[in-house]
Amino acid sequence: MKKWHYALIVFLGGCCYGILSTFVKLAYSAGYSVTEVTGGQYLFGTLITWILVLFTKKKNVTRSQTLKLLLSGIPFGLTGAFYYHSLQTLNASLAIILLFQFIWIGTLFELIIYKRKPNKEKLISIFILLVGSILAGGIIFEGGIELSWQGTIWGLLSALTFATFIFLSGSVGKDTPPLLKSAFLSTGALVVVFLIYPPIYLMDLPTLAGVAQYGFILGLFGVFLPPLLYSIGMPHIGPGLGTILTASELPVAVSMSALVLGESVGWSRWMGVILILSGIMVSNVRQSKAKTNQVYDLENSNTHHF
Template sequence: MKHWHYALIVFIGGSCYGVLSTFVKFAYSANLSAPEVTGGQYFFGAVLIWIIFLFTKKIKFTFTQTSKLLLSGIPFGLTSLFYYQSLQRLDAALAIVFLFQFVWIGTVFDWIFNKKRPSKEKLVSITILLIGSVLAANIVLQEGSVPSWQGGIWGLLAAVSFTASVFLSGSVEKDIPPVQKSALLSTGALIVVFALYPPTFLFDVSVLSNLAPYGLLLGLFGVALPPLLFSIGMPHIGPGLGTILVASELPVAVTLSSFVLLEHISWTQWVGVLLILIGIVSGNIKSDKGKCKSFNKEILAHEM
């Protein structure tokens, strides 16, 4: 695959997260609680990816490898739990901006762990993304009470855990087939969610039957697909560019809110969506140019 193919895969993975807010609102309107929605999302997501796993290529690996992948799945589960706590204390618009800080945190991770210092172009791209996120979340035109500092901390924890999940999906056990790897990551996430939200809904037939349609959709787009797509694309593009591409989440969420939920979206929000897309494209273009220059240098060195 070409570099942009892997970038597109990660972009789609980020877009999957943007779908979730719409399905969550439908689930809440069906009188389902947050613990039921969160638990159902991870339960059905894990079941879906394990079913896919049955029909794919498998390799044997050690107990240590299994343990690493299960532990690496914990940040996937923690992200939803932290974000839910943030939403309990903050307006949704402000909570998503705190979560959106993963854009620059991913670059910091890349700098610390991979020794990749961010370029000026990448810093410009991140700045555009952050400005776009504030506009898309409609914070500028909102008036409200003083934000809760506890909610801000939970939001930042969600951003850090999300960055960690993206980073680990691209760095841990790279040689394991993506579906097999995603199944273990999802299982790790499921374990931590069930530990904090005991799955009582599994023993209540009426709740489970009501939850199933929403759980399947949330599980597909929130648990099964993202780790799988990140496992395919992240090893080839790195967490720095990866977290920029995952910013596709917010434009998708805003667009679906407008066309599916029929919510009013202001012109400033659409400007924010446009800025986010510009930031994503500019970050990817600069990365591709850098790769081309590096490739050309290798060819010249070989010829000499």
């Protein structure tokens, strides 16, 4: 596959996360708690992944590889737990802005670990994305924002763990089949979530049956697809560009709120959506130019050689 194919796969992984907030709100309105919704999401997502693994060609994975992948799933589970904690004391719009700080954290990881300095286009892209997220979150023109230090800490922690998860998706288990890798990541996340939110509701069949309809959708788009898509795309594009592409989450979340929940979305929020998509395009234009220049230089060197 070409590099833009992998970029598109990661972009779609971000879009999957954008679907979640709408169905979480629907589950809450149906009377289900944070514990039931979060636990249901990771439980059904992990089950879907392992069921599909059973129908794929088996590959032996060492005990060391298995342990690394399970541990890499920890920040995946913590992101959901931290984010839902922040929502308990923060406005949803402000909470997602804090989560969105993962965009620059991912670039910082790339700088510290791989010594890759962000180029001018990437810095411009990050700036556009952050401004767009503030507008799309509606915290400037809609007002009514209350800030709590507890919620802020949880929100920033969710950004840190999400950036960590994206980084690990591209660097751990590169030789492991994406579906099997996703299964181990999801299992690690499930264990953490069950430790934070004890699954007492599993003993109550009516509750389990009721939350299943939401858990299946949340598990599909929040637990099964993102790790799978990131496992396929991230190793080929790197964590810096990867975190930028996952910003597709917010435009989808705003669109779903308007289309499914019928929420009123003002011009400023749509302007934020446009800015976020523009920021993603800026980052990819840079990648395309770099790739074109590499091909051009290679052709020139071959011409001179002959």
